[in-house]
Amino acid sequence: MQLISVSLFCACIITWCTVKRILKKKKANPDSLPYPPGPPAKWIIGNLLDMPASINFKALRSWKEKYGDLTFMRACGQSVLVINSLKAAKDLLDKRGTTYAHRPSLVMAGELMGLDQSIGLMAYCPRLTESRRLAHRALSNDAIKRYTHVFETNSILLLQKLLDDPSAYEKAIRLMIGRNILMISYGLTANSADSEFIADAEKVMKLIQEAIAPGKYLVDYIPCLKRLPSWMPFVNFKREAESYRKQITDFVRRPFEHVKADMHSPTSKRQQRGIAAPSLVLDLLSQDDKASKECNDDREEIIMWAIGSLYGAATSTTAATALTFVVLMAMHPDKQRKAQAEIDSVTEGLRLPTLADRARMPYVMAIMNEVARWHAVVPLGLARQTKVTDNYNGYYIPEDTIVLYNLWMIGRTEGTSASLESFIPERHLDGSEALDPFSYVFGFGRRICPGRHLADNALFMIYTSILSSFTISKKPSPSAQNACEAGIENPLIPEFSKHLISFPEHFPCDFISRSDAAAALIKNAFSCNATA
C-alpha cells in the first residue's frame, strides 16, 4: 500500500513537472553555451536520483572531485547547480548579487504557514532589504557588545547545568543558545526566557522542520493544489497549515507585544513581568528611523518578523557547531589540554572567562576556526534561486535554477596544504596561510547570515567556559569497551546527521569537573560575576 502511494506520488510529480516544462516558454540560450558539467542524465527521469534530497557527504566530495567548481543536474524541468569552490561562490553569490539573491519558494512552509515573512525564506524584494537592514543594525559587531552580560550570565547557567547533569550536555547547550537569543531579542530575564518561551519556541521549531522536509507536502511540487477549498477530503494540508500559521504568528507576536506594552511601564513593573531592557526590539522600536521608507504600522510588522526570524536561524546552527566542538575535544585530548592551559594562564583559575579575554586566547580562537572549517554545519548552504539566465566561465545557467554551495567541501579542500581531513587548530595561528572559515561558513553576498557576530560571541563563551571548568572525554560504548579489553583498537568515529543543518549524532561524552576549585567557581559565580 505504502509502495503504491509512493509510486503515485512520484508519478504525479513527474507528470506535473513535465507538463509544466512543456507549457513553459523556453528561454533562449543565445550563444548555445553548454550546461556546467554534472552526472549523466538518465532517460525520462534525468538526474532525479542524483538530486540532493538530504546531505550525502560522499556525494559532496565526488561532485567536487569529478566536476570541479560547478556541478549541474536537471530533473523534471528543475535545474540544480552546486557550487564547489570559494572562488565560484564569491564570483556568483557575492559579485552577481541580485541574480542569485532569491530563495526557492516553499508553498506549504512559506505561503500557507506564513514563513515567507521571515528573513530566511522571504523572496528577494524591498521588504527583505528593509528587514535585513534592521537585522544588520541590531546585530552588528558594535550593537552586540551591549549584550555581553547575556552571554556571560548564560554561560554560567550552562556550567551549572553541566555540573548538575553532565550526561544532558546536548540539552544544556541548546537551552543556553535559546536563552541567549530570547534575552537579546526581547530583553527577557533568564527565568522568563525558560518558563514562558523556550518550550513554545522549540515546539514551533519542530513543526517548521517537519514542514520544510523535502517530499513532505505534495503542494510544494504541484502549487495549484493550494487553490482547493480546505473542506474537501484529502486537503488536510490546508487545515494543518492554518493551525501551524496561528502557532507561528503567536510565537512571533507574543514577546513582541510584551516589549511594546512595557516600553512605557516603570522599571519595577517591567521586572515583575520578566522583561528587562535593553533588547533588539526595544532598540529598533525606539529609534527614529529616517532611513525607513515604511509607514509606522508596516515598520512594526517588519521589526516583529525580522526579530522573530532569529530564534529559528540561530539555535540549530549554533548548537550544531558547539556540539561539533564537544566531539572534537573528546577526540583530541592534546588540543583540549593546550586550550585549557591557555585559558588558565589568563584567568589564573581564579575566575570564569569573559568576552574581554578573546584577544589573549589565540589558541582558543584557532580552535573556533578549525571547528567551523572541519565540519561546516550548513554543508550545502541555504538554497538560492536564479531569477534570470546567466553564464559563467563559458557555461549556461538557466533561470529558476536552484543554487546550493558546497561549504563542507570548501572547508575540506581550500586554503592550506596541511592535511584538511585532520583537526589541526595550529593551522590558524599567526603567520599561517589558512583561509578564515568565518569568511564562508555564514554564506555570501546579499543573503549572508546577519547573526554571525552573535554566533561568534556565543561560541567563544561556550568553548572557554566549558574548557575552564570541565575536561571532555569520550565514553567508550559497550562494544568499544569489549574490543579494548580484547586488545583491539576500536576508536569512536563521529557520525553527522544528513539534514540541512548537520549535527553530530549522539556521541557519548563525559564532562569531568577539573577540580573542586573549578566547581566552587561555578557554584559561587552569581555572588561575584553576575546576577541571573
Ligand code: HEM
Ligand atoms: C554558527 C552559527 C551559524 C551558522 C553556521 C550560520 C550559517 C548561515 C548560513 C550559511 C546562512 C545562509 C546564507 C546565504 O544564503 O548566503 C544563514 C542565514 C541566516 N542566518 Fe545564520 N548561521 C549561524 C548563526 C546564526 C545566528 C546566531 C542568527 C541570528 C541571531 C542567524 C540568523 C540568520 C538569518 C536570519 C539568516 C537568513 C538570511 C537571509 O536569508 O537573508 N544565524 N546562516
